[in-house]
Amino acid sequence: MIALLLRDLRLAIRAGGGFGLGLAFFLLVAVIVPLGVGPEPATLAKIAPGILWVGALLSCLLSLDRIFALDFEDGSLDLLATSPLPMEGAVAIKALAHWLVTGLPLVLAAPVLGVLLNLPVPGYLWLVISLALGTPALSIIGAFGAALTVGLKRGGLLMSLLVLPLYMPTLIFGAEVVKRGAAGMAVATPLALLAAITAGALALLPIASAAALRVNLR
């Protein structure tokens, strides 16, 4: 399992792996929105939590097809399927690698972009916490979408259509945490619900993803 994780990380970081592209996209979203909405600090402060969460979600979505597609093409996914490692474990590890490469940098970069969007000061802590809790769910749900569409030639758009509705609860609770945190209100309830979604997705979705992968490898 650790070998698989290291392999995926190495592949992602080396040239052509797309490491950092998601981060750059996140940055661009944060730059584009004020250009479209206007620079008034009050407006930006109001929409900052939502924009940051939507941006994180979209940059996560961008890199999802990399989770399985390349391995499916060169046949290493078949090798993984026949290895002693259960498919569920392989899915979880690959989602973890995706999170380390995409989700974690987003969590670290989010406060900087919060400055660009004039996020109110009490919101920063909750922004980082909610993204740290929520982005693993984005990766594991995304891995499910990637597993469903891995055999398709032009699966990218279809995958967005499948994955985005699944992202909605995570987005709602995540953005709610930041919004309440920024307004100085209590955040315990949405935070607990966000954590519940992440925990539930981590526990159950690898099983569904593995089932979908087995069908696609048949």
Place this chain on the structure above:
Amino acid sequence: MSIWEYANPKKFMQTSGVLLPWVTALAVLALGVGLIWGFFFTPDADRFGSTVKIIYLHVPAAMMAISAWTMMLVTSLIWLVRRHHVSALAAKAAAPIGLMFTVIGLVTGAIWGQPMWGTWWAWDPRLTAFLILALFYLGYIALWAAVENPDTAADLTSVLAIVGSVFAFLSRYAVLFWNQGLHQGASLSLDEKENVSDVYWLPLVVCIVGFVLLFVTLVLIRTRTEIRSRRLQALLTRERLA
């Protein structure tokens, strides 16, 4: 004699062929009676005027939108567990119908909301949850259309139906958290003394029965079409090989 006999396509075609005209006639009858009764023979409501009559389309369509997804979930589970092709095809057949019911629910709601709430659309929890349900239907239909091998498609869409059900359910309650609603409470529920008043209640029940029958009719027709097209494919393949 068990329900699994109808998993045999031949048996299913025979029985559904016999049932179909009857179900169709009953659906037409119930819808005709319910809608005409509702539209022309109920009084205008105090606060709502004649706009109240749109509930005869809105409520049954909304109920069937959810029921159709539930039916797809059950048939998907049957396909995954027992691998009966008719079951998978019934799920495939139900999806566009469910989507249409969802759209009817949303559109009639918008038409009603414009004069009553003063807006075509509000990000009300129920409305939002329905929009999300429509997106789930779209994704499900798109996945069926995208995968070439029919068995693979049936497997993948079944898994999606199961996961989608969980997330659609979560979204339903997540949006409650996210915004307060404009939408009124349930029109019909079993545990309340008075829902809508009796003059509206009876034709509404007739309409709901009519929509259920309409759904059954459409699913039967579409499932029969799917079975026939599957048979046609098999015949064409056989001919090519011969």
